[in-house]
Amino acid sequence: MRDIIAKSAPKSPYLKTSVSNDMVIQAFDTPFRKKCMAFGILIVILFPFMASNYLIHIANLIAIASISAMALNLLCGNAGLLSLGHAAFMALGAYSAAIMGAQFGMPFWVVVPLSAIVGGIWGLIAGLPSLRVKGMYLGISTLGIHYVIVYVLSEYQFYIGAGFGIAIADPKIGPFSLSTEREWYWVLCMMVLMCGIFITNVLRSKPGRAWIAIHNRDLVAEIMGINIGYYKVLAFVLSTSIASMAGCIYAFYTNVASLTEYSFGLTISYLAMIIVGGMGSVVGSIMGAFLITLVPFALMYIVDMLGITGVIKEYFFSVQSGIFGLIIIVFLLVEPLGLAEIWRRIRDYFMLWPFRYKPLTITKR
Amino acid sequence: MQFLISVIILSCVYAMLAAGFVVIYKSSRILNFAYSDMAMLAAYLAVTLTQLVAGPPIIALSICLVMGFILGVAIYALLIKPMAGEPIFSTIILTVALGIVLNAITILGWGGEMESIPFGWAQYYSLPGGVRVAGTEFIIIITTIIFFIAIFTFYRFSKIGKEMRATAENALLASQRSINIYFVTAFAWGIGFFATALAAILIGGNYQVSLNLGHVSIKAFAVALVGGMDSVGGIIPAAFIIAATELVVSNYINPRLAEAIPFIIMIIVLLFRPWGLFGTEEEIERV
Amino acid sequence: MDMGNETILKVSKLEVVYHHVSTAIQGVSFNVSRGQIFALIGANGAGKTTTLRAISGFLGSDNAAITDGQIVFEEKILNGLSPHRINKMGVALVPERNKVFETLSLEENLAIASSQSRSGRERKNGAETIYRYFPRLKTHKNHLASYLSGGERQMLAIGQALLCDPKLLLLDEVSMGLAPLVVSSLIETLVKMKTEFDLTILLVEQNAATALDIADYAAVMENGRIVFDGTSQKLLAHADVREFYLGIRETGEKSYTDIKQYKRTRRWWG
Numbered sequence: 001m002r003d004i005i006a007k008s009a010p011k012s013p014y015l016k017t018s019v020s021n022d023m024v025i026q027a028f029d030t031p032f033r034k035k036c037m038a039f040g041i042l043i044v045i046l047f048p049f050m051a052s053n054y055l056i057h058i059a060n061l062i063a064i065a066s067i068s069a070m071a072l073n074l075l076c077g078n079a080g081l082l083s084l085g086h087a088a089f090m091a092l093g094a095y096s097a098a099i100m101g102a103q104f105g106m107p108f109w110v111v112v113p114l115s116a117i118v119g120g121i122w123g124l125i126a127g128l129p130s131l132r133v134k135g136m137y138l139g140i141s142t143l144g145i146h147y148v149i150v151y152v153l154s155e156y157q158f159y160i161g162a163g164f165g166i167a168i169a170d171p172k173i174g175p176f177s178l179s180t181e182r183e184w185y186w187v188l189c190m191m192v193l194m195c196g197i198f199i200t201n202v203l204r205s206k207p208g209r210a211w212i213a214i215h216n217r218d219l220v221a222e223i224m225g226i227n228i229g230y231y232k233v234l235a236f237v238l239s240t241s242i243a244s245m246a247g248c249i250y251a252f253y254t255n256v257a258s259l260t261e262y263s264f265g266l267t268i269s270y271l272a273m274i275i276v277g278g279m280g281s282v283v284g285s286i287m288g289a290f291l292i293t294l295v296p297f298a299l300m301y302i303v304d305m306l307g308i309t310g311v312i313k314e315y316f317f318s319v320q321s322g323i324f325g326l327i328i329i330v331f332l333l334v335e336p337l338g339l340a341e342i343w344r345r346i347r348d349y350f351m352l353w354p355f356r357y358k359p360l361t362i363t364k365r
Numbered sequence: 366m367q368f369l370i371s372v373i374i375l376s377c378v379y380a381m382l383a384a385g386f387v388v389i390y391k392s393s394r395i396l397n398f399a400y401s402d403m404a405m406l407a408a409y410l411a412v413t414l415t416q417l418v419a420g421p422p423i424i425a426l427s428i429c430l431v432m433g434f435i436l437g438v439a440i441y442a443l444l445i446k447p448m449a450g451e452p453i454f455s456t457i458i459l460t461v462a463l464g465i466v467l468n469a470i471t472i473l474g475w476g477g478e479m480e481s482i483p484f485g486w487a488q489y490y491s492l493p494g495g496v497r498v499a500g501t502e503f504i505i506i507i508t509t510i511i512f513f514i515a516i517f518t519f520y521r522f523s524k525i526g527k528e529m530r531a532t533a534e535n536a537l538l539a540s541q542r543s544i545n546i547y548f549v550t551a552f553a554w555g556i557g558f559f560a561t562a563l564a565a566i567l568i569g570g571n572y573q574v575s576l577n578l579g580h581v582s583i584k585a586f587a588v589a590l591v592g593g594m595d596s597v598g599g600i601i602p603a604a605f606i607i608a609a610t611e612l613v614v615s616n617y618i619n620p621r622l623a624e625a626i627p628f629i630i631m632i633i634v635l636l637f638r639p640w641g642l643f644g645t646e647e648e649i650e651r652v
Numbered sequence: 653m654d655m656g657n658e659t660i661l662k663v664s665k666l667e668v669v670y671h672h673v674s675t676a677i678q679g680v681s682f683n684v685s686r687g688q689i690f691a692l693i694g695a696n697g698a699g700k701t702t703t704l705r706a707i708s709g710f711l712g713s714d715n716a717a718i719t720d721g722q723i724v725f726e727e728k729i730l731n732g733l734s735p736h737r738i739n740k741m742g743v744a745l746v747p748e749r750n751k752v753f754e755t756l757s758l759e760e761n762l763a764i765a766s767s768q769s770r771s772g773r774e775r776k777n778g779a780e781t782i783y784r785y786f787p788r789l790k791t792h793k794n795h796l797a798s799y800l801s802g803g804e805r806q807m808l809a810i811g812q813a814l815l816c817d818p819k820l821l822l823l824d825e826v827s828m829g830l831a832p833l834v835v836s837s838l839i840e841t842l843v844k845m846k847t848e849f850d851l852t853i854l855l856v857e858q859n860a861a862t863a864l865d866i867a868d869y870a871a872v873m874e875n876g877r878i879v880f881d882g883t884s885q886k887l888l889a890h891a892d893v894r895e896f897y898l899g900i901r902e903t904g905e906k907s908y909t910d911i912k913q914y915k916r917t918r919r920w921w922g
Contacts, residue, residue: 082454129632133639136396136457140590141635144628151625268461275458322469328462333447336455449712531753531764537711538753540735541745542765543816546711547734645755 044189048182056181058297063188064250065289067195069273070282071242074199076271077279078208079235080215081130082139085146086270089119089126089240091262093247095153098257108178112248119244120237122149127236131229134218146264154259184253191249195242196282203282207234272328278340287339295327296320368612374502375608376601377509378568382585383592383600384516385560390594392533392553393445396457399464400561401582406467407433407562408569409475430562437558441551505567512563516597529553533595587627591634593644603642606630657685660852661707661820666721668699668706676702677876680721684820684869689846689853691867691884693860693897699876700856701748704822707854708745709735725820744818748825751809754798758789761797761808766815782811785841803834810842814849821846823855827862835859839866860897864888872897 048056068090075083096115100106106114122145129141178184202208210231213221222228251257269292277288299320335342382404389397397403407429414425444463448456520526532539532549540546568581588607592599607627615623634641661684668676677699684690692700702716707723707730710716723730730738753761759779766778783790786807792800800808806826813821826842827835843866846853857863864870864884871881872893880890887893894900 076454082457129635133635135453137590137594137635137639139396139457140586141632143586144632144635147625147628148632151621155621268465271458271461275455318469318472321465322473325462325465325469329444329459329466332451332455332459332462333444336448336451527756527760527764530755534753534755535750537735538747538750539764540711541708541739541747542812543736543739544764545736 048185053181056185058294060181060184060188060253062290062293063192064246064253065273065293066192066286068243068246069270069277069285069289070195070199071239071246072270073274073279073285075235075239077274077281078203078215079211079232081232081235082135083142084139084267085126085142086243087262087264087266088146088149089122089243090247090250091153091259092119092122092149093244094251094257094262096244097248097251108252112245115248116241116245120241123237123240124233126240127233130232130236146267150259150262157259200282207231211235276328276331276338278338281340284338284340291339295324299323370498372609372612374505375612376604377505379584379588379608380600380604381509381512381560381564381567382582383588383604384512384597385557385564386585386589387594387597387600388560389554389557390589392529392550394453395445395460397557398457398461399467400585402464402467402471403558403561404565404582406471408565409471411566411569426566429566430559433562434555434559437555438551441554446547501570504570508563508567513601520597525549525552584627587631590631591641593641595645596641596643599641599643657687659683660686660726661854662724664722666703666706666723667719668702669717669719671715675876680878682871682878682881684852684854686852688869689855689867691855691857691863691870692873693857693863693870694873696858698873700873701824704745704824704856708743708822709733709738711735739816742817742819743822744813744816745822746809746813746824746826748828752797752805752812754796757794757796758800758808759793761812762815765812778815782814785845786811802829806830806838814845818851820852820854823853825856825858827857827859835862
């Protein structure tokens with residue numbers, strides 16, 4: 001028996017025989033996976049040379065959405081703290097870009113970290129209610145914070161007389177300026193990668209384990225000696241900082257910071273991304289961001305291709321949101337754990353064959 | 366004095382809006398985020414029904430209310446019940462998605478224009494003290510009072526009301542005592558949506574039916590929370606407090622700040638007394 | 653085993669799985685005759701409560717499922733039915749935890765249980781009957797059930813279950829957390845009720861002595877299976893039951909000063 005386990009150990013994510021084996025990021029632990037990853041990286045690198053600017057633009061949007069979705073997933077999926085104010089934190093980042101970047105003329109590579117700090121401070125405020133309330137009530141309090149932030153920003157916008165938004169020039173890093181989609185693509189890919197690795201590492205270390213405990217039973221976690229208040233607020237601060245950075249980058253990318261974009265509806269989109277993608281999973285966030293960002297574009301393409309006119313085309317926006325809502329509903333009814341779970345099941349089927357059940361592992365609910 | 370009447374009317378509106386929300390929460394512990402979109406849909410539906418159905422508007426409006434009830438039962442049966450074992454978070458997102466779908470249906474069906482629901486009683490009355498009240502505003506106040514009295518007696522004294530309270534507390538035990546929990550919960554959802562439709566009709570009759578109805582309904586969250594999410598009785602004082610504060614701020618300080626007032630009050634309550642003014646303390650542990 | 657009465661409940665090869673991964677009970681089979689008091693004894697985690705819950709029905713949200721086997725009550729199959737249907741058929745469970753509705757008053761608790769099958773007048777008579785057996789409840793008639801003491805709660809729970817007009821009463825850990833005097837008075841009342849209401853009782857207990865005292869027939873569960881069954885005299889005489897569930901050691905009293913690793917394997921055979 002032991003040698004069967006030893007032989008299959010390097011290939012199986014469930015049967016580890018050494019610490020170094022366990023610490024490898026799952027994407028690289030077997031030769032087959034290494035080849036797949038190399039293939040994937042190749043595609044990502046070749047993509048901008050083969051696709052049109054329009055497609056690269058979509059890819060960029062997906063990238064920014066991934067970063068923001070990963071932030072939200074950290075908070076809601078891993079730490080289990082419902083947050084309905086996500087859009088507001090992205091707005092903070094966007095307006096940091098506007099105020100610090102456009103109005104005070106600070107450079108791009110200074111503004112982005114500063115926007116993270118701004119997001120983090122507001123995240124601290126937003127995280128305080130989590131010390132007292134849980135679940136839905138926490139969600140409602142974050143919703144309240146959302147409205148407060150939006151109000152503050154709208155007052156500011158009104159005050160400086162910018163009706164619809166503040167214009168921001170293309171960011172400059174030294175002599176290079178980021179203006180074309182392709183240039184942004186490289187930068188954004190790097191950022192998604194760094195963010196993904198960062199979050200994966202955080203989840204594998206002490207805060208990550210604390211969050212698993214808190215998510216499951218925070219009373220028991222507290223009794224075990226985990227300072228749940230600290231870790232809950234930490235989750236908020238990390239999540240909002242990253243979200244704020246995402247918003248900041250988005251503002252620089254689209255060259256405008258406009259408050260109408262950061263509505264409760266945007267928060268819903270992000271929640272949809274992490275639910276459809278799979279809560280608690282970094283890869284899931286990216287998959288979810290991919291799917292949800294793509295939906296409006298795909299719909300537009302289908303409508304154009306089929307030449308549909310009439311009431312559907314007129315009220316395209318509503319049709320789009322209607323279908324969007326339906327996708328979420330279908331997903332939730334059919335596979336509440338999202339795309340990541342579907343992926344896991346497919347992977348497990350091949351991995352475990354001819355066995356049927358995997359050994360008991362921590363379920364990520 | 367006129368100001369006081371406005372406050373009362375706004376409180377009634379808020380109370381009616383919050384009622385639908387609280388009934389559903391009381392029975393299933395679910396935040397119904399489809400709420401504002403449902404209200405909007407009901408209002409537009411009422412408009413069309415009053416145009417289609419001959420006779421006094423009350424007939425068309427009653428049909429609208431019945432449809433609201435049926436829709437509530439249907440939503441429970443199709444969407445909520447299958448999600449019985451899943452974490453509450455998923456079900457809440459489901460209601461959000463449902464709201465989006467309802468929103469889309471409303472816009473596609475009615476084009477987002479402003480309409481109004483004729484009650485057939487467009488008169489103003491002058492009361493002593495120089496106060497002017499519209500006939501429709503009377504209807505709001507009276508309907509609210511009747512509705513709340515009905516709901517109180519229902520919950521406390523009727524057989525199904527007791528079953529609803531029992532099911533809400535411990536569904537498994539209720540089921541083990543011969544209560545058909547599915548029926549009871551479906552009924553609760555029906556009543557919740559009935560109340561929503563009623564609130565929507567009252568607003569639509571008095572002001573107008575437009576896409577903004579949704580925004581007003583979001584304040585229902587704040588009212589429900591401040592009063593206590595599981596307390597029907599708490600709605601009334603909470604509605605009054607919020608309506609009063611909002612109008613005072615709006616008239617004397619800053620109209621835009623008034624928009625945020627319900628949420629600011631909500632946050633304050635959440636920080637100091639998260640279970641609301643009249644809710645039960647154990648409620649938040651149950652989440 | 654058969655006391656010459658008809659079998660009212662027949663459980664065969666029952667298997668219950670939680671969360672799709674943990675098997676709680678496996679291969680459980682036993683028969684209960686009408687009018688019998690049947691006891692299931694065993695340590696914590698043996699699967700006794702799961703058995704009772706399987707008989708009285710699972711709600712979809714429990715993450716528990718009957719994956720094999722059958723439960724037949726009076727010729728009708730109970731697998732997969734919802735709890736309220738099963739209750740209407742005549743099976744009432746008094747659960748171990750959360751046994752009463754705490755937000756309702758005592759009277760409302762009793763009213764709810766009887767409301768399904770009776771008219772207003774019958775309901776009142778039903779409540780009066782319960783008060784006759786448990787006079788202490790009458791003093792707390794209008795109090796919220798959450799204010800009741802443990803013993804009163806247990807009485808209320810039993811009363812509630814009885815008002816559902818059951819033919820089979822399932823009792824889960826009736827003696828849990830109660831003072832011995834309260835337990836013995838409860839047990840006495842239970843036996844009286846059994847005769848008056850013509851009940852069959854299936855009783856789950858960790859307190860084997862109490863259980864074997866009133867049971868006609870009993871089964872021992874360990875790790876999700878039934879390992880031994882027989883009449884209560886047979887169990888009371890069996891060496892393993894005496895050692896492990898009644899605390900009566902074969903070799904006489906042993907002093908704590910010369911305790912060694914005492915490993916005596918259970919010999920359920922013979």
